[in-house]
Amino acid sequence: MDWILAHLDDIGRLTARHVVLAGVPLVLGLVISLGLGWVAHRVRGLRGIALTGSGLLYTIPSLALFVLMPLVLGTSILSPINVIVAMTLYTVALLVRTVVDGLDSVPPAARQAATAIGYGPARRFVGVELPLAVPVIAAGLRVASVSNVSIVSVASLVGVSQLGDLLVDGFNRAIGGELLAGTLGCIVLALVFDALIRLGERLLTPWLHTGREASA
Amino acid sequence: MIRLDRVTKQFPGGTTAVDDLSLTAPTGKITVLVGPSGCGKTTTLRMINRMIEPTSGTITIDDQDVSALDAAELRRGIGYVIQHGGLFPHRTVERNVASVPLLLGHDKKKSIARARELLELVGIDPGLGRRYPSQLSGGQQQRVGVARALAADPPVMLMDEPFSAVDPVVREQLQDEFLRLQGELGKTIVLVTHDIDEAIKLGDHIAVLAVGGRLAQVASPHQLLTHPADTFVADFLGKDRGYRALGFDGAEVPLHHESTVVLRDGAITDPAPHDDPWTLVVDESGHPLGWASTDRLGQITASDELALGGTLARRDGSLRSALDAALSSPSRRGVVVDDSGTLVGTCRAHQVLSVIEEQERPEEERVPAHEGGEGGDDGLDPRAPR
Amino acid sequence: MIGTILDWLLSAQTWQGDDGILARLLEHIGYTLLVVVIAAAIAIPLGLWVGHTGRGRWLVSGANAVRAVPTLGLLFALVLWLGPRLSGELYFVLPSVLVLVLLAVPPILSGTYSGVAAVDPAARDAARGMGMTGRQVLRDVELPCALPLILSGLSSAMLQVVATATIAAYVGLGGLGRFIIDGLAVQDYAQTAGGAILVALLALVLEGLMAAIQRLVVSPGLTDNPGRQRSRRPSLRSRTT
Numbered sequence: 052m053d054w055i056l057a058h059l060d061d062i063g064r065l066t067a068r069h070v071v072l073a074g075v076p077l078v079l080g081l082v083i084s085l086g087l088g089w090v091a092h093r094v095r096g097l098r099g100i101a102l103t104g105s106g107l108l109y110t111i112p113s114l115a116l117f118v119l120m121p122l123v124l125g126t127s128i129l130s131p132i133n134v135i136v137a138m139t140l141y142t143v144a145l146l147v148r149t150v151v152d153g154l155d156s157v158p159p160a161a162r163q164a165a166t167a168i169g170y171g172p173a174r175r176f177v178g179v180e181l182p183l184a185v186p187v188i189a190a191g192l193r194v195a196s197v198s199n200v201s202i203v204s205v206a207s208l209v210g211v212s213q214l215g216d217l218l219v220d221g222f223n224r225a226i227g228g229e230l231l232a233g234t235l236g237c238i239v240l241a242l243v244f245d246a247l248i249r250l251g252e253r254l255l256t257p258w259l260h261t262g263r264e265a266s267a
Numbered sequence: 268m269i270r271l272d273r274v275t276k277q278f279p280g281g282t283t284a285v286d287d288l289s290l291t292a293p294t295g296k297i298t299v300l301v302g303p304s305g306c307g308k309t310t311t312l313r314m315i316n317r318m319i320e321p322t323s324g325t326i327t328i329d330d331q332d333v334s335a336l337d338a339a340e341l342r343r344g345i346g347y348v349i350q351h352g353g354l355f356p357h358r359t360v361e362r363n364v365a366s367v368p369l370l371l372g373h374d375k376k377k378s379i380a381r382a383r384e385l386l387e388l389v390g391i392d393p394g395l396g397r398r399y400p401s402q403l404s405g406g407q408q409q410r411v412g413v414a415r416a417l418a419a420d421p422p423v424m425l426m427d428e429p430f431s432a433v434d435p436v437v438r439e440q441l442q443d444e445f446l447r448l449q450g451e452l453g454k455t456i457v458l459v460t461h462d463i464d465e466a467i468k469l470g471d472h473i474a475v476l477a478v479g480g481r482l483a484q485v486a487s488p489h490q491l492l493t494h495p496a497d498t499f500v501a502d503f504l505g506k507d508r509g510y511r512a513l514g515f516d517g518a519e520v521p522l523h524h525e526s527t528v529v530l531r532d533g534a535i536t537d538p539a540p541h542d543d544p545w546t547l548v549v550d551e552s553g554h555p556l557g558w559a560s561t562d563r564l565g566q567i568t569a570s571d572e573l574a575l576g577g578t579l580a581r582r583d584g585s586l587r588s589a590l591d592a593a594l595s596s597p598s599r600r601g602v603v604v605d606d607s608g609t610l611v612g613t614c615r616a617h618q619v620l621s622v623i624e625e626q627e628r629p630e631e632e633r634v635p636a637h638e639g640g641e642g643g644d645d646g647l648d649p650r651a652p653r
Numbered sequence: 654m655i656g657t658i659l660d661w662l663l664s665a666q667t668w669q670g671d672d673g674i675l676a677r678l679l680e681h682i683g684y685t686l687l688v689v690v691i692a693a694a695i696a697i698p699l700g701l702w703v704g705h706t707g708r709g710r711w712l713v714s715g716a717n718a719v720r721a722v723p724t725l726g727l728l729f730a731l732v733l734w735l736g737p738r739l740s741g742e743l744y745f746v747l748p749s750v751l752v753l754v755l756l757a758v759p760p761i762l763s764g765t766y767s768g769v770a771a772v773d774p775a776a777r778d779a780a781r782g783m784g785m786t787g788r789q790v791l792r793d794v795e796l797p798c799a800l801p802l803i804l805s806g807l808s809s810a811m812l813q814v815v816a817t818a819t820i821a822a823y824v825g826l827g828g829l830g831r832f833i834i835d836g837l838a839v840q841d842y843a844q845t846a847g848g849a850i851l852v853a854l855l856a857l858v859l860e861g862l863m864a865a866i867q868r869l870v871v872s873p874g875l876t877d878n879p880g881r882q883r884s885r886r887p888s889l890r891s892r893t894t
Binding site: 114122195207210221234237238242 | 852
Binding site for chain 2: 773775776778779780781782783784785786789794797798800872873874875
């Protein structure tokens with residue numbers, strides 16, 4: 052506890068970096084997955100390729116992916132870009148399937164009704180299919196966010212700093228307080244991300260939270 | 268014979284699902300439990316094979332108290348059919364059907380061979396036996412469910428909404444085949460349904476249950492339609508009750524000679540002079556083909572140019588079918604055939620109605636004589652009104 | 654760059670010896686199998702029990718909550734806390750294996766539980782109604798029907814263990830992670846990247862192996878209809894390392 056109070060500045064700085072390293076890939080990954088998922092949903096032939104490809108990508112252990120990124124990107128091994136790209140890949144790998152599942156879950160009647168009243172494919176996607184797929188996609192995003200926050204801490208082993216630094220340093224110097232601070236920081240961050248996604252889902256799907264009086 | 272004696276089931280929390288129910292399901296007959304949801308019909312069924320234990324009362328099968336038997340062994344001797352079939356998705360169709368014989372330790376080869384016979388019996392191509400349930404249609408799955416229940420040749424069958432999960436056309440087909448099968452096998456069957464039409468069609472006896480597990484009436488379908496015990500039963504029976512009851516009334520209706528013409532080799536060769544606007548066309552062996560407009564008789568070349576004009580009534584059929592044949596015919600003359608489908612004459616609606624009117628009055632005296640064989644036996648609840 | 658990595662990967666010298674690739678590979682596979690077997694021995698019976706009886710569902714959600722704890726923190730904490738009480742090789746092996754088991758249990762548990770819970774209630778009811786005992790229902794109906802999700806859970810656990818065992822090299826565990834960690838320490842990128850490639854390949858091969866096993870042991874009746882079966886749910890697949 053004393054250690055935590057004495058190092059609030061460091062903790063704050065590392066937390067901010069952790070938020071960026073875990074959060075930016077979440078947003079990027081979501082956007083890419085929506086595009087890929089839409090294509091995979093519409094073009095049956097691409098579905099298998101997209102799902103298998105993302106599945107194989109996800110099997111690669113995080114430390115290996117971090118280390119191999121410079122080979123692909125030409126970056127320095129210490130560059131945070133490696134971590135952001137790797138985490139984006141993981142997010143996409145998890146979310147593409149979720150987006151396809153979510154779009155599959157849209158009731159065909161709603162889709163046909165949208166077509167019948169004159170929506171084109173693009174407007175139908177944004178105006179009807181996407182909103183109705185939000186609950187499924189949000190569930191996938193929550194899984195990805197918990198996973199991201201934990202995986203990002205591994206990046207300390209390759210020298211990209213964030214809350215994981217507290218874990219590594221706390222271990223190397225056997226400072227229990229520091230280790231605890233890093234662990235708690237990650238857990239709190241995961242919970243905050245989770246709460247934010249839930250909030251976003253709620254705001255995007257007001258029809259699911261109308262309560263009883265609205266149906267009367 | 269299955270006998271329920273003062274059976275009550277209260278679930279934890281105090282809801283009474285079945286309330287002091289006494290009922291007998293006679294050997295070799297179909298007893299239907301029918302009622303709205305929450306009437307305890309499924310609970311009643313499931314107490315018979317001890318899927319649910321009664322709070323009080325006794326249930327016996329052929330005078331053997333079921334609570335004295337090992338539950339699993341008891342169930343292996345009772346066929347059990349449920350909605351959607353409840354097939355095992357990981358087993359092939361024939362392996363599904365062989366489940367009970369294999370549970371009983373029968374030889375595997377014989378059990379599978381028996382399964383194939385049963386598939387044929389319920390109208391499934393035994394070639395489908397190697398497939399998995401997910402590759403079958405809903406109606407086929409339901410048939411396999413029935414075959415599976417029959418596999419160990421149990422004398423007793425319990426069926427819980429066995430035909431509810433399929434569309435109306437398939438349902439009717441399954442019901443007809445079920446009745447045919449029961450005619451061959453003569454099992455003691457207790458069947459649960461929420462559909463009163465199904466109950467009337469299938470049941471030898473119908474027990475109508477009210478919400479809270481109260482027995483409202485036990486009666487034959489005909490008795491139920493003509494003499495519902497109270498307004499609950501009458502409401503549950505629904506509309507057209509009087510008309511539907513005619514379906515169980517067989518009586519001679521006056522038949523009239525109908526002059527016919529014969530369609531032979533794509534032409535009507537003997538267009539006899541006729542002042543009626545409609546003429547009945549038959550084939551060479553006297554089977555009715557349909558009605559033709561009299562002034563167009565010369566132009567008819569094939570039977571599909573004829574107005575089939577509604578249902579055919581059978582001479583020994585019900586008053587309902589005779590009336591319906593008359594009402595749905597373009598000439599207002601109902602076509603009546605014998606067992607071989609040969610024309611025996613036509614009937615008129617007003618004469619069918621006269622028969623009905625003459626019949627209604629003495630009915631109350633007629634009931635015991637007519638229904639005595641099935642209505643009064645086996646200690647069925649005597650609450651059916653006189 | 655790629656040339657030096659290939660040199661490292663292909664030279665006979667790096668493959669031989671106690672700290673050669675072959676030995677490290679076998680170590681990695683050995684730890685992974687050991688951990689997955691232990692975790693399965695715990696999680697499958699537990700998941701079957703929870704799914705069959707419907708009791709103790711909090712165990713599943715509780716195990717899943719462990720995912721929010723960063724793997725690295727868990728690993729370091731256990732080594733610091735347990736290590737001093739152990740001697741010799743056990744100093745880092747036992748805490749590492751414990752953490753790996755801890756991380757492998759949730760996906761198997763949740764896969765087994767959801768597999769059993771997802772069994773068609775009508776099939777379960779029919780099984781009981783035709784006179785199967787509780788044990789027979791579990792063995793002949795629930796277990797085979799749950800198999801696709803159990804295997805998904807197993808393969809997910811296996812990937813989690815392969816990935817985490819790599820990191821555990823940092824606290825002294827053997828395996829392919831050694832090359833990455835040691836390479837990073839001495840700034841030998843060829844060795845680091847070579848190790849990473851080997852770990853990635855191992856993960857891919859194990860994943861392929863699990864897919865083949867799945868095809869062999871799961872009834873075709875459960876997989877012929879892909880629309881009906883969500884064979885791999887994201888929560889099962891996700892890793893924390």
